[in-house]
Amino acid sequence: ETGVTQTPRHLVMGMTNKKSLxxxxxxxxxxxxxxxxxxxxxxxxxxxxxxxxxxxxxxxxSRFSPECPNSSHLFLHLHTLQPExxxxxxxxxxxxxxxxxxxxxxxxxxxxx
Amino acid sequence: AQxxxxxxxxxxxxxxxxxxxxxxxxxxxNPYLFWYVQYPNRGLQFLLKYITxxxxxxxxxxxxxxxxxxxxxxxxxxxxxxVSDSALYFCAxxxxxxxxxxxxxxKGTKLSVKP
Numbered sequence: 001e002t003g004v005t006q007t008p009r010h011l012v013m014g015m016t017n018k019k020s021l022x023x024x025x026x027x028x029x030x031x032x033x034x035x036x037x038x039x040x041x042x043x044x045x046x047x048x049x050x051x052x053x054x055x056x057x058x059x060x061x062s063r064f065s066p067e068c069p070n071s072s073h074l075f076l077h078l079h080t081l082q083p084e085x086x087x088x089x090x091x092x093x094x095x096x097x098x099x100x101x102x103x104x105x106x107x108x109x110x111x112x113x
Numbered sequence: 114a115q116x117x118x119x120x121x122x123x124x125x126x127x128x129x130x131x132x133x134x135x136x137x138x139x140x141x142x143n144p145y146l147f148w149y150v151q152y153p154n155r156g157l158q159f160l161l162k163y164i165t166x167x168x169x170x171x172x173x174x175x176x177x178x179x180x181x182x183x184x185x186x187x188x189x190x191x192x193x194x195x196v197s198d199s200a201l202y203f204c205a206x207x208x209x210x211x212x213x214x215x216x217x218x219x220k221g222t223k224l225s226v227k228p
Contacts, residue, residue: 002156033216043203043218056215090156098145098207098214099164104156 003027006091006105013081014113021076021108023091032074033102034066035090043090049074050096081112115140115208119219126194126226134189134222136204145207146187147216148178152200160202163187174198194226 004025013019025032034046048056049068063085065077074091088109094102116139126132138144145164149157161172168180178189189202201221207214 002158004156006156042220045215045217048215092157092216094216099162101147101159101162102216103159104149106156107154109154 002103002105004091004093004103004105006089006108008108009106010109010111012111012113013078015081015083017078017081019078021078021089021091021110023074023076023093023105025072025074025091025093025103027093027095027103029093029095029103030071031094031096031102032068032071033092033094034074034076035092037088037090037107039087047076078110081110083112086110086112115206115214115217117146117204117206117217117219119202119204119222121222122220123223123225126224128196128226128228129193132191132194132198132224132226134202134204134224136187136189136219137185138187138204138206139185140206140208144180144185144187145214146178146180147205147207148172148176148187148189149203149205149218150174150200151203151221157203160189194224196226196228199224199226 007022032049036044046060047066067075088107090107091105092102094100118137147162148160163180171177204219205216
């Protein structure tokens, strides 16, 4: 148990559906991240929030919409996804500073049909 | 731009033998380096990090890593491998963006330990 909880663990959705992924951290961290992990590809950093402010958006398509209502919660809203968006979506959090490691949730396995 | 390279897609080791998983990095400024492990269908777990000081860093589950500035490497090692060490291993570096930098990961190395 890393202190970062993601729900749901598995999600199957159609291309016209709207769904949301949730992440919650109980570590008192002030930075939160979304990563995408696809088979045979490096982890892709999608979004970064510091103190609830979005500081990074790595050219992610608008069908992915993040939300960070407070420093403990992070959401990823999904809308009209494509089959190639099927992947493991990982949330992480860290304390501010370059010397700090990030702690990851167990991920949401997303399948788009 | 900061980056890490893991030159091996897979490493195969017999149980009880020493293991090494390789990582090289490219950074401007001081390197902040990390190793993570991922078991099937799980998130990444932090193993160890190098920030400054002693070049040999000890971490979880008996793993250690050696920082070598001249070779820009940060290889992960363990003196005696266990079957349960079989997993995917990621090297990471903090890049220079913003106030804290973002964790940039290598593509991962699959470690297979056979009995």
